[in-house]
Amino acid sequence: MAQSAENRGLTRPPNIVVVLADDWGYGDLACQNPDSRIPTPFCDGLANQGMRFTDAHTGSAVCTPTRYGLLTGRYAWRSRLTRGVLWGYSAPLIDPEVPTLPAVLQRAGYRTAAIGKWHLGLEWARRVGSAPWPENIDTPDGDPTAHIDFTGPVLRGPHTAGYDRSFVLPASLDMAPYCFIRDGRIVTPPTDRCDDSPRPQYWRGGPISPGLTHASVMPRLTQEACEFLWDHHRTATDQPFMMAFYPTLPHYPHIANLPYQGKSGCGAYGDGVVEFDSSVGAILATLEATGQAENTIVIVTSDNGADLSGGQAGFGHASNSWLRGQKADIHEGGHRVPFIVRWPGVVDAGTVSDATICMTDIFATVADVVGATIPKGGAPDSVSFRSVLDGASAGTQVRGSVVHHSMDGTFAIRSGPWKLSTGLGTGGFTAPRTIQVTPNGPTGTLFHLGDDPRETHDLWSEWPGEVERLRRELADIRGR
Template sequence: MPTPRQAHAHRLSALLVVLIAGALASLHGTAAAPGGQAAPPPNVVVILTDDQGYGDVAAFNPASRIPTPHIDQLAREGMRFTDAHTSSSVCTPTRYALLTGRYSWRTSLKKGVLWGNGDALIEARRPTIASVLKARGYHTAAVGKWHLGIHWAARPGAQVDRTTTQGPTEWIDYTQPFSGGPLDVGFDEFFGIAASLDMRDYVYLEGNRVVEPPTANLPGIPQGVPGFHRPGAAAPSFRPETVIDEVTARAVRVIETQARASTPFFLYVPFAAPHTPMLPTGSFVGRTPLGPYGDFVAQTDAAVGTVLAALARTGQADRTLVIFASDNGPAPAGGIAKLLDLGHDAAGGWRGTKHTLYEGGTRVPFVVRWPGVVKAGSVTRRTVVITDVLRTVADAVGAPVSDGAEDSVSFLPVLRDPETSVPLHEAIVMQSDAGAFAIRQGKWKLLLAPGDGRASDIGAPPDGRPPVQLYDLDADPKETTNLQAAHPEVVKRLQDLLARYERQGRSR
């Protein structure tokens, strides 16, 4: 029989083991299970909508005229970020930044987006969320709009065009497997489309092959119409209006399959909606007073709800970390001015839209739900950027990130405590469609452009405007008063900081 001193020592040792286990679980984002063992790492679901503005979610804009009950419920059950940004105000750069934790302007893509014929943008062996989690034992799946380029197989003797512009696609051999896509950057499975739904060619991809070659033709719908898409070759069975349903169904199938598996899963769902073509269907037609744009946003919310319902139905909701965001601000193609006349501000009161450097171009709805870790209904004003998702998810599941993710900072401490003062970014960088830069540090935001940063602005002749703009977002959140002349020292400091980030190849 142990002596009282030995018994006391044994109890202290046991307590120490439990405390260490709890501390390690906290460090890695997992709760301590009964018996002092760390709970299994969470599933991770990242949902990205396309061109959905800050004001297009009622949880972020109480005056919204679009019902978004499912995203609103996610916000009530999780944490709402009111100062979350994408790294760019257009599609491809944001997707690259999200998956790699690195600004896309460090690649060959200095402006604009890729097209359906564009070459693979994510470099071989570059760490991604998928590859990091796969190494941790996760099953990894992507379903939806890829828009990060593909290295297509070429027809023998064809004139190959892998440019980032909308070049010819006749050289592509759709009967052969492609490379450089999702399966080559860490995903175990993929189903979706190569680029935006208004970009040819119109085919579904599964794994590393085209499901059905584009032997038919899809007539285009002109710009200025909500259903706008470019003409191009299409698979005979491809219907743009059913893509949102196909993507949703495939995402649900992944959840249902993986719920029966013994390993955790990572599911990335980049919807192609409510980007053009805005094609609401069924009961969603006429759902809002705003026409096709509002109706399509409502249908997108319902699709998000279907994915979340699958998590609940399969018993996975309580053990899944869900991140929801949009890839940039609302698109002018949605008829922003008309929406304002109808009482709906898609940008949620912020200046600018998709394509621009103003807040409306990059400040997006951003929600994180993680039962047992994130306090339901919490809100944070901490500034985060889409690159941060990689290191945050890696920290949450206890996965090491030995290299890469040069512009990613984990905001896991914020998820645990929205009031924490732990340092995050020194500054964040954003880019317009034309490649113009903005850098944000605290209340100060510097735009390295005379106007909104779009191609039409960058290429315009000098008109007497200052070449840069400086705004105090605390005092002037709508970016109305340029303070560059009053604070040249701030302008220089931010210019020097951006130059350092470019020079050293990282910002963290």
């Protein structure tokens, strides 16, 4: 077993770096997929230096809810967002009274930073005399640009959610408006417009900052992350930091930059994964160069499973490995994701854990590690897995159950090897999304993942007692 942080004589709590990839599938991590067509040497190296989880899940099979869960330790269906995602102009999803992980770390003396895709809603400055927001603001068609003062401050965003420093995009890189926001101010107002782009690039047309291109975003975000690490090294070496890096890849648009084009055997999608992996490598190299690596916990994971519309199958690559389904689906391919933790001197190098964990658990785990107090009522769906990291609970589970959620709002609950879904379809991108319930027929599905990890044999009718137990447990969790 590795030494504890206390036994290593550290003078301050560890720094925290969380990298949350966008649509990075379970099989896109090369060391986790022997048949991968995509090299990921930096993430593979990180896994060799730390712990790789094989049963890690997001609270939702799409991005906004997962990001909400990471920051709040709450399942997003407890908020106003009970299905789907937010859009570029959506209002903030995190209520001001809900504790966030960066705010908790601030109170514990940490310097906090968020860099990359935000996608949790913003309160834009409004033009004087502007009309109310359109009622369809949380849809792809909601466009209140005529009402927004892009020269004014952003009133609520990452800078009001606990981050001392922030450099973000409003939402995904296929959702307008396309502009950078630094510490609550738009860097360059989006006074130009771009047209829709066809696949494989694919973005929606709309306002864009002059000089900004979609391809330029990832290099800029990586640069900003590395510059934050250098700045902290130069100016605040006695203060611990937490940096959340939210890259835009491998989500659409699939446009890897020139150094990465052709570097995978999986077309534009695979080349984007290579570029994402290189960004992770740049951050790791900067931690080494600044002497901060030894006392920094690095977590690399994804906000949901891979979207399979990027043509991966045509290259013989299984982005979600052997898992059934894809992004948005209630099946494992929608929410089981890569999850790597490196904590030098504490996590034994090259270890693999089958502990079941959820993205919401990062909140309680980090608070546990640094000794921060979670406010009463905060992070209700978060369970610390620190004991898994330091080896104290090796071979045991720290969670009783995990709740999953699909794009259309279908629920599932995982308890031990059992997984019950409240719907008959996928609830997401894969057909059929919905299946009509027949008279006296099953209303959901039941799988035993220990015996049937690919979710092929529905046991709903064969195990009525287990169905009833899981339905009661899910109802209890939802009612808390």
